[in-house]
Amino acid sequence: MSNTERLLLSGNEAVARAALDCGVSLGTAYPGTPSTEILENFSLLGGKAQWAPNEKVALEVGIGAAFAGARVLVTMKHVGLNVAADPLFTVAYTGVSGALVIVSADDPGMASSQNEQDNRHYGRAAGVVILEPSDSQQAYDLMREGLEISHRWQMPVILRMTTRICHSKTIVTPGEKNLPTEAPNFERDVTGRVMIPAYARPAHRKLRAKLAEIEKWNESCALNEVFEQDKTLGIICSGISYMHVREAAPEASILKLTMTYPLPLEKIRKFVDSVQRCMVIEEGDPYLAQCIRAAGMEVEDKDPMYRFGELNVTRVKRILAGDNTPEAAPPKGKPPQLCIGCPHRNVFETLSKHGCIVAGDIGCYTLGVLPPFEAMDSCVCMGASIGVGLGLRHVLPDEQAKKVVSVIGDSTFVHSGITGMVEMMYNQPKTGHVLMILDNSTTAMTGLQEHPGTGRTLDHQPTHQLDYEKLANAIGIERVFVVDPFKNMEDLDKILVESLASEQPTLIVTRRPCLLVSKKIKQYQEKANQTCQS
Amino acid sequence: MKNNKVTNVVFAGLGGQGVLKASDIMSEAAFATGSDVKKSEIHGMSQRGGSVSSDVRFGEEVSSPMVPSGEADYLVVLSSDQVENNRAMLKPNGVLITPDSIDVSQLPNKRSINVALLGMLSSHLEIDEKTWMDAIRGNLSEKLHEINEQAFALGRQTRQG
Numbered sequence A: 001m002s003n004t005e006r007l008l009l010s011g012n013e014a015v016a017r018a019a020l021d022c023g024v025s026l027g028t029a030y031p032g033t034p035s036t037e038i039l040e041n042f043s044l045l046g047g048k049a050q051w052a053p054n055e056k057v058a059l060e061v062g063i064g065a066a067f068a069g070a071r072v073l074v075t076m077k078h079v080g081l082n083v084a085a086d087p088l089f090t091v092a093y094t095g096v097s098g099a100l101v102i103v104s105a106d107d108p109g110m111a112s113s114q115n116e117q118d119n120r121h122y123g124r125a126a127g128v129v130i131l132e133p134s135d136s137q138q139a140y141d142l143m144r145e146g147l148e149i150s151h152r153w154q155m156p157v158i159l160r161m162t163t164r165i166c167h168s169k170t171i172v173t174p175g176e177k178n179l180p181t182e183a184p185n186f187e188r189d190v191t192g193r194v195m196i197p198a199y200a201r202p203a204h205r206k207l208r209a210k211l212a213e214i215e216k217w218n219e220s221c222a223l224n225e226v227f228e229q230d231k232t233l234g235i236i237c238s239g240i241s242y243m244h245v246r247e248a249a250p251e252a253s254i255l256k257l258t259m260t261y262p263l264p265l266e267k268i269r270k271f272v273d274s275v276q277r278c279m280v281i282e283e284g285d286p287y288l289a290q291c292i293r294a295a296g297m298e299v300e301d302k303d304p305m306y307r308f309g310e311l312n313v314t315r316v317k318r319i320l321a322g323d324n325t326p327e328a329a330p331p332k333g334k335p336p337q338l339c340i341g342c343p344h345r346n347v348f349e350t351l352s353k354h355g356c357i358v359a360g361d362i363g364c365y366t367l368g369v370l371p372p373f374e375a376m377d378s379c380v381c382m383g384a385s386i387g388v389g390l391g392l393r394h395v396l397p398d399e400q401a402k403k404v405v406s407v408i409g410d411s412t413f414v415h416s417g418i419t420g421m422v423e424m425m426y427n428q429p430k431t432g433h434v435l436m437i438l439d440n441s442t443t444a445m446t447g448l449q450e451h452p453g454t455g456r457t458l459d460h461q462p463t464h465q466l467d468y469e470k471l472a473n474a475i476g477i478e479r480v481f482v483v484d485p486f487k488n489m490e491d492l493d494k495i496l497v498e499s500l501a502s503e504q505p506t507l508i509v510t511r512r513p514c515l516l517v518s519k520k521i522k523q524y525q526e527k528a529n530q531t532c533q534s
Numbered sequence B: 001m002k003n004n005k006v007t008n009v010v011f012a013g014l015g016g017q018g019v020l021k022a023s024d025i026m027s028e029a030a031f032a033t034g035s036d037v038k039k040s041e042i043h044g045m046s047q048r049g050g051s052v053s054s055d056v057r058f059g060e061e062v063s064s065p066m067v068p069s070g071e072a073d074y075l076v077v078l079s080s081d082q083v084e085n086n087r088a089m090l091k092p093n094g095v096l097i098t099p100d101s102i103d104v105s106q107l108p109n110k111r112s113i114n115v116a117l118l119g120m121l122s123s124h125l126e127i128d129e130k131t132w133m134d135a136i137r138g139n140l141s142e143k144l145h146e147i148n149e150q151a152f153a154l155g156r157q158t159r160q161g
């Protein structure tokens, strides 16, 4: 029916569409560039999609739903998988009953991230299948295939995308609908799902047996394609690299790997033997090259200089030519800035004025590091501002310790700041501490998503709203202030100075909506009022 | 694949100027003609006024979604101060399209400069006007249709005149 439909979709839109076409009953995630639009689109298409407070919770909710027999999609950016790594490693043992596809959207080149880790390593480390699409059509197909594989072997599957796959639009022809035939239903499986050591030991063996089976299947399945052409040069590649390779070396023979964990080593061996010279072209870490060499095959790969940043056609041509001369620096564009009128501006102006040592965090407000503010001294990962600030306070000489402030955004606080706040009271530095939550009523950095502190769900419907002030009180913080940094900058200044001098644990919530979200919030509220009345 | 001629267009400018909207309209117009199309962009922090660019490639068969440096047939720059940092994308003899050649005072709304530049670009490409109009309408809310149709017409004339 839908086979002639031809669509121009981003990789993210394609994954959402595939999830819908396969009757995924729940999509859960925490936003993160470049993955965010998957769940937003799934929701727009009519799927049940929800933001979790962080990736660990998202994956755990997904695991529960998949235990119950549902088809589930969990999405996150690459660093999100670090947060969700704990459940990941053990759901590999328990497996799932329905199907569970986890999208890991990696960001080689760091268009919008704090590192460029290569999450293919998670496949090998956790024992989870990795699928790598090379365009939107394949993102669509592999989302479907991932659900199939997950269901067939009763285990989670990682769909590993990258920024270029997520955000590029290419043509997609969707397939037939493939809806589940069985409704979710609880079936007890204590030895399979309760991972006490006695049950986890056999579960680990079972996982390795499944992986061995999948590896065998991967040798002959249609996922990994060989394009036989000129035999003088053979190229092994995966993901977006395949597209660059086709353009850079149109005559070469190609082995395009799609399931990159577990690898089809015999298929690879046959390919390597069939060509005179064999090169591995991959973006990021030399993951494929190392696995292939470890299996005793001789292949060439890129110079370490190409491990940094994205690949493109020009770089692939250079790699093939063995050209390791320095690359021309990309022309410098204009860096982003906090919007004019952004409520974060006054916060950083104040911090800068008082010469604070600022343990910062991740969000729009990280731009407070740039001139004219230059008011941030560290930014490691989401939530780190609080722990890092406390660590500084514990060991610095008093006159420096007293200037340390932890600064965290509202979404980031909910994501991973709450435990830091508990630590702030449990192991209090002797100079106290000052924590600022920059509450702009949204997750601005990733494009204005809701979170538990906004009181609205993913599709902007009203829900219970987390109250930071009450939470702080419950944790034991007595000094709690709320101030509008835009309207009452003088108050903010006064509160900050007093709080630093008090040497008591203090929470200052600076509350003022992000410029870009304030109009939208009014619309959501109006809509909610209308539905209440009708 | 030898005779596969791919047209490469690079759009560049600053966050908030409509660079991505322009590349969306371009890619949809090309898509409607039945071509293979790939569109690529890097967004993320771009909404905060930093440099943004987006590549559109179309033809019989397109492989990489990114235009290789020095291979753009057309470079459409929405902000004059972003020309220099993007110039290397253009191939020798490639066409540079900037707001400098448009009489901005004639635009019903300055924000439609992106669509005016698409109008200029359109006069170089073999895509009919109706296809462009459909792509513009499909990408903008109804209340913006009229001003953008005017902007497009202004750009298209600018080149022809």
Ligand SMILES: Cc1ncc(C[n+]2csc(CCOP(=O)(O)OP(=O)(O)O)c2C)c(N)n1
Residues within 6 Å of the ligand: A030, A031, A032, A033, A055, A077, A079, A080, A081, A083, A113, A114, A362, A363, A364, A365, A382, A408, A409, A410, A411, A412, A413, A440, A442, A443, A444, A445, A446
């Ligand atoms: C583990 C992890 N997940 C997601 C992200 C992407 N990300 C970076 S900051 C951020 C939240 C920003 O929101 P908020 O803290 O409210 O600050 P704002 O941008 O609104 O100023 C997100 C989702 C990340 N860097 N790390």
Ligand code: SF4
Residues within 6 Å of the ligand: A337, A338, A339, A341, A342, A343, A344, A364, A365, A440, A444, A445, A514, A515, A516, A517, B048
């Ligand atoms: S998007 Fe919002 S939070 Fe981000 S810089 Fe602009 S006003 Fe500030």
